[in-house]
Amino acid sequence: MTVRWGVIGTGGIARSFVGDCTAAGVAFVAVGSRTQASAESFAAEYGIPRAHGSYEDLVADPDVDAVYVATPHARHADDALLAIEAGKHVLVEKAFTITAAEARRVVDAARHRDVAVMEAMWTRFLPQMTMIRELVAEGRIGRPRVVEATHHQDLPRDPSHRLNDPALGGGAILDLGVYPVSFAVDVLGAPVAVAAAGTLSDQGVDTQMGIVMTHEGGTQSTVHFALDVRSPNTASIIGEDGRIDIDATWYTPTTWRLRDRDGAVVEEYDSREELAGYAHEVRAFESMIVSGDRSGGAMPIAQTIAVMAAMDEARRQVGVRYAADDSSTAR
Ligand SMILES: NC(=O)c1ccc[n+]([C@@H]2O[C@H](COP(=O)([O-])OP(=O)(O)OC[C@H]3O[C@@H](n4cnc5c(N)ncnc54)[C@H](OP(=O)(O)O)[C@@H]3O)[C@@H](O)[C@H]2O)c1
Structure with a gap:
């Protein structure tokens, strides 16, 4: 079909x-x-x-x-x-x-x-991410304990741009923060606690934010994102027996390596030849449609909800409020 x-x-x-x-x-x-x-x-x-x-x-x-x-x-x-x-x-x-x-x-x-x-x-459907998920599941870095990831971009400053307009869901968190928050949830599961600090624009949306999440079993993730600075945007998964370091830009096909507990490189990977972009997620979604599978595959819908709930809580702590927060509370 x-x-x-x-x-x-x-x-x-x-x-x-x-x-x-x-x-x-x-x-x-x-x-x-x-x-x-x-x-x-x-x-x-x-x-x-x-x-x-x-x-x-x-x-x-x-x-x-x-x-x-x-x-x-x-x-x-x-x-x-x-x-x-x-x-x-x-x-x-x-x-x-x-x-x-x-x-x-x-x-x-x-x-x-x-x-x-x-x-x-x-990003979750890139072959690079599938491989990383498998290495973690196989225990190659031991029990994963910490995820670190950033997402910084220098985006348009125009106050009417959707990224800056609270009426359209502006701010760094929903556009950029969602990537590292989703990555942390992918590796460590839904957070059980969220602690956030951030800076607001004159329009009341977050220009930058840092979030520390505690996940099941006391594991932690630290993520930072901002819409008015640039950084290499790297990520690491730190386990009890080793770690995986993903180079710039971690959420696209890039170079990355598996290291042992002492930091020595065990395996190096270069995923830059992978097909970048959106076709992987579309093909995965099409397979779910055809097979009747409603699980969401690499992006389970329960994790999408967990990511949204973590971002709700981070926004509440930092003071980013959208109209939907009022209607959500009312329902
Ligand atoms: N996956 C990715 O890599 C990626 C990258 C960028 C953005 N996104 C996501 O894609 C979504 C759209 O982002 P974008 O950068 O494409 O935005 P955009 O360039 O502003 O386009 C959004 C489109 O939505 C429609 N729209 C409906 N109501 C609107 C309104 N009140 N104001 C403005 N546009 C309205 C418009 O299409 P019509 O005029 O045709 O109705 C408009 O062209 C966001 O949720 C963003 O997070 C994803």
Whole structure:
């Protein structure tokens, strides 16, 4: 069965994603935009047969099996629910939603309609990450005790840009922090405690934040992220018998090494020839759709909710509040 994709939103990531995945043979049959003109120019650029001038029309398209949601975070829950109600499988860009409560609503709706839903945390599906997960599971570094990871980028300063606008879920945490938080949850499981400190912009979103999470069994992760500085963005998994160091940029195919307890290199890896980007997660999601598997594979939906809950708590401590926090509390 070929999974036929529809896309919601025609912005930056929709372009990268559709470009990447078209090259890998993924079948895009329709695109939906808030404006007909934008849908048509996107469809023409990427050779997509149908252009819809509303998201409602896109999800009503009978030829669409799965919808990719590529709108700003603040719209993810509503756009995913729209697609689910129409009986479509949904791949939702990271951060999955604004709050864990929203995430639970989306997941409950997908269960109810028996459609697959997954967060598009593409990094988890890279062959490099699969190998790292296997090395840890095989005990090659002993019991993993600490995860360290950063995500720093120098992003647009324009106050109206979605990254700076609280109404669209702006701030470093949902855009950048979600990567290292998700990585820590991948390796160490859901956190049992979260301690965060950060700096807010004039608009009330976090420009930088550091989080220390304690996980099951007393393991810990430390993550730092910021949207107005650059760093190498490296990561380490430190175990009782060794460690894995991932070079810049850790969440893309790169070089990395397994070290023993004394720091000596045991094995070196160079994953830079791997296919970068979004095709791995799409193929994994398509397999889940076809097989009826609703587990989420490398991105289990329960971990998506755990990541959202950790970010809720970090934001609460630092004082980043979105409109969805009020509606989530009220529900
Ligand atoms: N996986 C990755 O590597 C990656 C990279 C970048 C971003 N992302 C994620 O993708 C999502 C979108 O980011 P982006 O950088 O693509 O954003 P963007 O360039 O601003 O595009 C977002 C699109 O969403 C639609 N939209 C609907 N309501 C909107 C509103 N109120 N304001 C602005 N746009 C609205 C627009 O499409 P229409 O006008 O066609 O409706 C717009 O083009 C975010 O959740 C982000 O975290 C993921």
